[in-house]
Amino acid sequence: MxxxxxxxxxxGALAAVDGVSLRVAADDVLxxxxxxxxxxxxxxxxxxxxxxxxxxxxxxxxxxxxxxxxFRRARLGLGRTFQIPQPLHQLxxxxxxxxxxxxxxxxxxxxxxxxxxxxxxxxxxxxxxAATGLALTELKALEVAKALATNxxxxxxxxxxxxxxxxxxxxxMGMLRDLHVRFGVAIVIIEHDIATIASLCRRVxxxxxxxxxxxxTPDEVFNDPAVRRSYLGPGGGHA
Ligand SMILES: Nc1ncnc2c1ncn2[C@@H]1O[C@H](COP(=O)(O)OP(=O)(O)OP(=O)(O)O)[C@@H](O)[C@H]1O
Numbered sequence: 125m126x127x128x129x130x131x132x133x134x135x136g137a138l139a140a141v142d143g144v145s146l147r148v149a150a151d152d153v154l155x156x157x158x159x160x161x162x163x164x165x166x167x168x169x170x171x172x173x174x175x176x177x178x179x180x181x182x183x184x185x186x187x188x189x190x191x192x193x194x195f196r197r198a199r200l201g202l203g204r205t206f207q208i209p210q211p212l213h214q215l216x217x218x219x220x221x222x223x224x225x226x227x228x229x230x231x232x233x234x235x236x237x238x239x240x241x242x243x244x245x246x247x248x249x250x251x252x253x254a255a256t257g258l259a260l261t262e263l264k265a266l267e268v269a270k271a272l273a274t275n276x277x278x279x280x281x282x283x284x285x286x287x288x289x290x291x292x293x294x295x296x297m298g299m300l301r302d303l304h305v306r307f308g309v310a311i312v313i314i315e316h317d318i319a320t321i322a323s324l325c326r327r328v329x330x331x332x333x334x335x336x337x338x339x340x341t342p343d344e345v346f347n348d349p350a351v352r353r354s355y356l357g358p359g360g361g362h363a
Contacts, residue, residue, distance in 0.1 A: 125277065217258070265299075297323070313325065
């Protein structure tokens with residue numbers, strides 16, 4: 125469904141994303157990993173329309189969306205979350221979903237919102253102030269809920285699991301697996317923890333200094349000498 129063809133993003137002299145070609149299929153759960161500053165978030169920004177690539181093509185279902193505005197990409201089925209949850213201040217959880225849904229679909233679908241609140245475990249918190257009334261796990265769930273409210277076919281998840289303690293992380297991973305099956309959404313997830321990626325994803329892509337250096341099953345990728353050198357360090361230990 126999504127095809128990146130030699131995509132590059134530059135900030136001045138820095139090639140933050142450097143000639144990346146990658147395909148994501150409708151049934152993929154793809155892990156995107158790499159050291160800090162490798163270009164993962166920038167790649168998400170290019171796909172979702174927050175930054176414009178200096179070169180290369182981004183295609184969704186074969187159509188070039190490289191110059192398509194952000195909201196239109198959302199309406200084509202691209203959903204994303206942000207690394208640092210930023211709910212709208214002075215709006216409730218439910219109102220945050222309404223705003224996100226209106227942006228991403230152009231309308232408000234109460235049934236979908238109720239379904240998403242229920243699915244993400246936020247139904248009991250729907251009336252809370254989203255910026256001040258939620259714990260970290262709930263804030264992360266709200267990020268996913270906002271994206272889900274827009275009926276995405278592909279969800280880009282930027283470190284949604286980071287900072288969660290073990291039990292909450294396990295529950296959250298279960299929710300992501302269910303989401304993939306129940307809503308038929310393809311997932312690309314940025315995550316630093318290798319064990320998490322290996323358990324959640326059938327496929328892993330590795331970025332290093334803006335370049336894609338590996339793309340395969342977790343087994344293939346994490347045993348690739350180039351990945352071990354660059355991502356895991358010279359000793360091959362955990363990052
Ligand atoms: N708006 C910007 N202006 C200038 N440089 C930027 C900008 N955004 C990102 N960069 C730089 O681009 C490179 C890639 O950053 P990016 O945030 O995409 O990496 P990342 O792999 O997501 O890192 P992390 O794992 O730390 O989140 C870094 O060197 C970063 O400093």
